[in-house]
Amino acid sequence: MYLTIEGIEKSFSHQEKGQIKVLDNINLEVEKGQFVSIVGPSGCGKSTLLYLIAGLEHADKGEIHIEGKKVTSAGPDRVVVFQDDGLFPWLTVMDNVTYGLLLKKIPKKEAELKAREMLKMMHLGNYIDSYPHQLSGGMKQRVAIARALVMEPEVLLMDEPFAALDEQTRMVLHKELIEIWKKTKVTIFFITHNIREAVLLSEKIIVFATRPGKIKATFTSTRMKDGFTPNDSTLFLEKQILEVLQEEIEKVLKEEMGDDYNFKTDNLHRDSSDNLGSHI
Amino acid sequence: MFPSFLEVMKTLISGIISGQILTAIGASLSRLLIGFTIASVLGLFLGYLIWRYKLVEDTLGFLITALQSIPSIVWFPLAIIWFGMNNMAILFIVTIGATWTITVSATSGFKNVPRLYQNVAKTLGSSGTHFLRTVIFPSSVPQLISGLRIAWAFAWRALMAGELLGAGGGLGQLLEAGRSLGQMDLVISVMIIIGIIGTVMDNFVFLRLESKVQKKWGLS
Structure with a gap:
């Protein structure tokens, strides 16, 4: 395996709540040239995982290897594209x-x-x-x-790179990213909270559970020759992912709004056909 | 004891033509420039130390906040004892008037470098002095310029006070000469010059620089 993540654990200290575990026993393997996305509700630790791979943070437990070399600090073989251009x-x-x-x-x-x-x-x-x-x-x-x-770079790490952009620009950049990925065959590790984006772009989609962040499910999508996943299979995949995510989203909302929050009355599926996942 | 406007203008123009005022401006400004340069280098260095080492921040950092509140002319008696009643004494209070402000703004500039820029630079392979030179320093330029502007105002005031009490052939001394000769037209001419130089530096040099930098750095 090209990029291996083994038994990663990471906690942050919080002023009121003490130690908070953000990542719990993460195991992941990525092949060379693969386009992998991670989706999950906000605060599930997906960005933290990316920072760990980048070497900008250090794990409490576990190891990350790239081509057999252990990641210890930031380096130009793992370049990050952040949410803000920087x-x-x-x-x-x-x-x-x-x-x-x-x-x-x-x-x-x-x-x-x-x-x-x-x-x-x-x-x-x-x-x-x-x-x-x-x-x-x-x-x-x-x-x-x-x-x-x-x-x-050996691995291109992208931390919600298109989240701050408008829809049109995002669409164009999606296409361009796929083109570039096909041309350069770079391994891409893509963080997003937008399910559609993940399904559209990647070969492997990892769904994160929250508090503590851990891998909940893994999906693979089949691609057309042009690099894009065909419509019927994206819709099916989106639905599957959303089902898995629903429980997590509810957990986050309950925590933020209190226990009187009821998923049934505020149904997430109502506008799911045109705005899938962008509200998590 | 107040001269007429025409009289002041006459003295001002003849003073400029004869070179008396221009020499005084030259003496004052060169002194200011030297003091200000020393203060900038010193302030940046102290700011770096405070930013870099927690121990320095807890000790020197606090001391500098206290020192900043002392008007620099207060140092003059000490300066006279150390250096004598000469150019050095004036230079000393000019420098000390600007140093603390520059130190404080350098410290906060370095501290407020966005995490994002630091992360970007690190993942692209920057570290050590390269990191300092290409990220920390340029990123704090807007704050440094604001600091320099305030420091300049302090230094300018310190310079005038020092020259008035000391010597050295600057604008301050010309004021003192005007007073002892009872030449109020000269005193007011010099005051006008002081006002013009202050305005030009503040509005046309520093303010313009500040707004230009802020725009480029995406702060306004």
């Missing part, structure tokens, strides 16, 4: 994209050539010398993806 506002688009390349001791000329190519692929050829504050939200996220991809 572009450095004091650097131009070009300098943002070459930031990591220059750290890899790649000559400046070569780095700029690579960055230019990647930016063209992301349709940003005209904005190479712009500053981030001159770009729209979708463009900034594109630059952030370009900055990550240009590093040619």
Whole structure:
């Protein structure tokens, strides 16, 4: 196996409630070049797992290996695309994209050539010398993806990368991400709370249970040649995932709103056909 | 004892033409620049130490907040004893007037670097001085500039007070000369010059820089 996650446990200390376990005994295996999504209600620890793989946090128990190497700290072989673009506002688009390349001791000329190519692929050829504050939200996220991809990472970690974008931009970026994934065959680890997004993009979907976060179910989707899962099977899969998730969502809502919350009266399925999962 | 407007204008123009006022401006500004540069370097260094080491924050950090509340002219008697009644004494109070403010704003600037930028840089492989130079420092530039602006105002006031009491051929000394000669037109001319320099620096240099940086950093 390419990426293995073994027996991961992680707790955070909370001022009032003491130690809170966010991840409990997570075991996961990912093949090289696979597109894996994790869905789950907010606060289930899915982002924490991503931070652990990135090496930005340390697990209390368990180990993460990539190609047999143990993950101990952050490194350029596991680049993260965050929910907010995180572009450095004091650097131009070009300098943002070459930031990591220059750290890899790649000559400046070569780095700029690579960055230019990647930016063209992301349709940003005209904005190479712009500053981030001159770009729209979708463009900034594109630059952030370009900055990550240009590093040619072993694993691309994406932490709800499209959550802050509008629907149209998101749709376009979905297509582009699939294109890039097919071209580069990079292993993608994708965190989202949007079931449709997960089903649309990934080969393997992992549903997280909450408090403590653990793997509740795993689904695999079949793909068409164009990289997208066909409509009839996505709908079926979405329904299955939602059923699994329902219990978790109820748990979160009960905790937030008190025990008088009743799932039956506030039925989640009412608008499920057009707004699936985006409200969890 | 109040001169007419025309008289003041005459003195002002002839003072500028004869070079008397210009020399004084030159002397004052070069002194300010030196003091301010030392204060910036010192303030950034102290700010770094406070940000980096908890122990320094608990000790020096608290002391600096206390020191900041002492008007810098209060240091003048000490400065005279240490350096004598000369340029060094004035330079000392100018520096000390700006240092603490820059230290405080540098500390808060470094502390408020968004976690996101730090995470991005770390996952791209940055660490150590590279991390400091390319993330921590540029990210705190907006706060540093606001700090420099306030520090400049403090330094400017300290400079005038120091020159008035001390010597060194600056604008402050020219004021004192005007007073001892009973030349109120000269005193008011110098006051006008002081006001103009203060306004230009604050509005045209620092404010403009501040708004430009804030826009670029996406803060406004």
